[in-house]
Amino acid sequence: MGELSDAEDDLYHAIARLAQRTPFVEVLAEARTGLSVRYNGSLTTFQSPPRIRGAVFRAWTGAGWTEVSVSGVDAPSVRFAETAIERTLSHRPARDSPPGLSSTARVDEVTPTPRPIRDMGEEEIRTFARDVFGWVSGAPDIHETEVQISWLQDDRLYLNSAAARCSQAVCRVRGAVIPVAMENGRAESGRFIRGGVGGREVLSQLNPEGAQNAAMTARSLLRAKAPPYGRLNVLLSPSVTGYFAHESFGHGAEADQFVRDRSYLRPLLGQVVGPEILTIVDNGGYPGAWSQIFCDDEGHLAQRTVLVDRGRFAGALHDRATAAALGSVPTGNTRRSDVFSRSFVRMTNTYVEPGESSFDELVKEARDGVLLESGVGGIEDPQGGQVQVKARMGHLIEDGKVTDLVSSMALSGKVLEFLRSIRGISGKEDFQLDTGSCGKGRTDFLPNSAGGPYLLASAVVGQA
């Protein structure tokens, strides 16, 4: 936090001066550093995340918010932002306070890193990438394997005119092995990705077995059948379950969509929407998870928010404004991609909690259908209540057994119908959280995690 700490006095004084012109003003300053390497046997590229420093000031004008961002935290940059905010406030002098609860939190947190990754220099990280590459380099029919190793240290300092001071330093570490198999012009890839908040110990989750399985998957996909299409029993793997939770009750429960009268879920708050075995949670404080944060970008503490509690739609994700509009409290979900982007209500780590069935029981219960594996993405439909989730691969389920491999497919359906069709959820032994990213619409991407165990339901699927 060195550079941000150095700037703290300037930021504090700017806030103090602006506070004489508005009932509320806040600043978020950010500094990033890190390293990433890609290695594929013939190519090694390094990319250091940019030495970016910056700050965003947000002030209440009496009628709305005004923001100014600057790409520096040095005294001239801070002064530039302060002057620009002053200019706006001189046109629109504010008297009333902004809606919602201003944070008064005092936070000073650093990601626990038993083995700090920043000690790992270029040479060591390259050697590690080469070792990982070696796990699959002799695999038959593998045309190319790319290994990606990266870490990003994101330091944020939040101050406001209500005396909040939140300093957090989060280090995210990720490793990926992506083998590509090719035959007669057809190419397919496998994935083995592990990541989380912490240090180099996160990389120890990579292992030869996982890398070799990814290679075998890529090879097998070359001969995979086309998936079936139409309405089927669908068994979602943990990553696909996570995408479903994220796209359906995650985006649907972001309360800015409620305020915009844009969520099909709003009138259902408090009602039963699914079976009692279903609980969906967003948890920014999940230790070690990819999207763990200590506090959000309005200075509210990260927390565990239950969205669906044993089948009942229990709560939404809030920032200060939505909480004020809807009679709730902020849930620690206000996030900015960076200090150059505006804040929105966003998810953190969103997942379906484990149930009590076993995987084998769910396959038997499905009898005929399709297992969707290796989630690759999805998209929400807050107003219409539809959801799309895409899987890189799957297997047929025939007569209560997992049979042939099938290629990539999409799942589509109305969320509420899907929830009503849920017939089983597997136990904690299957629970996984993925590393991912999420946009608000098609912009403002930030780290997100989603997951769960296996989940059996029915939906429309098709080749995709």
Add this chain to the structure above:
Amino acid sequence: MSAPRTRDAAAFRVADQLTGKDPWEVFGERIRRFEIHLSGGAVEMTRGPVALEGYEIRVFRPREGSLGIGCQASNDFTPDGVRLALEDAERSARFASFPTSRFSLPAGRGATGGIVEVLDRGLWEYPMDSLESYVAGLRAAFEGRNGFTLSFGSLRATLVETSICNSSGLRTGYGHTQVELEVGVKAVGGPEGPAPGEYWLNDSDRRLQPAEISRRVDEWCRYAEDVRRGVPPPTGEMPVILPPAVLAGILPTVCSGRLTGSARLRGIAAQPGAKVASEIVTVHDDGRVPWAPMSSPVDDEGVPQRRRLLVDHGTISEILYDTLHAGAFDTHSTGNAFRGMAFGFPTWYRFLQPPLVAPTTIVVSPGDGGTEAELIETAREGLWIQEIGWSSPDPVSGAFGGEIRLGYRIRGGKLAEPIRGGTVGGFVFAPAGSPSLLSRLQAIGSTSAFAEPVSSPPVLIRALPVGGEH
């Protein structure tokens, strides 16, 4: 102001401080961004100026048979900041390896690519006023429309002075504008009952076009109403028409994955001379389409943009290169080095990411399929897909598809009821003899439309698998 102020352009200021060895390159941006966000029809927030200035230094260190490339982005222009960025880049270069030692950076002064229309002058001079005026026009266009409202919106303008210089003597730059519009248009009321329908638009352009607002709002309202009435499609293989807005979500990613020097280096590129599509398909990559978001006088290495023939009557003609991949294959850059792609979407600040080989505007040549009505008549029975949720093509396998967010049944050669839900997808390329979007193209319309980043007529595919309810 169509070019950066030469003396204080971001890249030039950094280059003037560089004391390291050749070869090197500096890419710089000075950015101002302004935003207006709407909740319902009301202004929720104004932002700006978001003032961001930064650069990336790339150094190239030839070794025997390979090149060590190091890069470091920063927004610290102080002598210490530049020195640290250079040291980081040099350190990375020592451990990096790119399989060629041949490459040449472009040389020359000035905007060597000539004039391409990429700067909205009114927006450049009066950014917030222009946005406020556009938003007022947008809100006015909804007045008096019973049953239709704006559920939210955001309008963001980015004004950029790009500058590039390198150790071969290149000093070039240009100014450009980008406009991003996102709106949700909701249809409510009427005999269909209480459930609303929303059309959710994400659009990108180089300029504000207030004269188009009224026409566009008419179109969005029609789509919102059709979303509301849409029913799931049938299940089965059937003729499908894809308009440019849908192709825009499919073709660029697949071209990046299979028609570039980086794909060739990975050994997964489609080979020039290979037959990948039906005879009626001709595709160009054109970095000089006026006002297109991916157009510019030069690419992000300073190589002039041009038009490149990718697919000639179904056969791969040329693939796309930056200077590095061109060096690896002893050929020339096609001017396709672009920065600033994240998760498949362009980012508004580009200096943070090193260049990748990427297409610009994919231009599908018009065919003899006639008007939209004639194309529909040719299909006879099938679907017109207006919007896919997220077609998320896999750049390696070429698989694409997703949920149908809006479409129409085609019955008896005419557009019929709207559809919504279910899936459509397949492969863009496939091995010879296997079904794919390109090999099953039956007809291409005769009139192109632009849907960023594709310019194309609608295309009729003989059959694609559709997952529906029945």
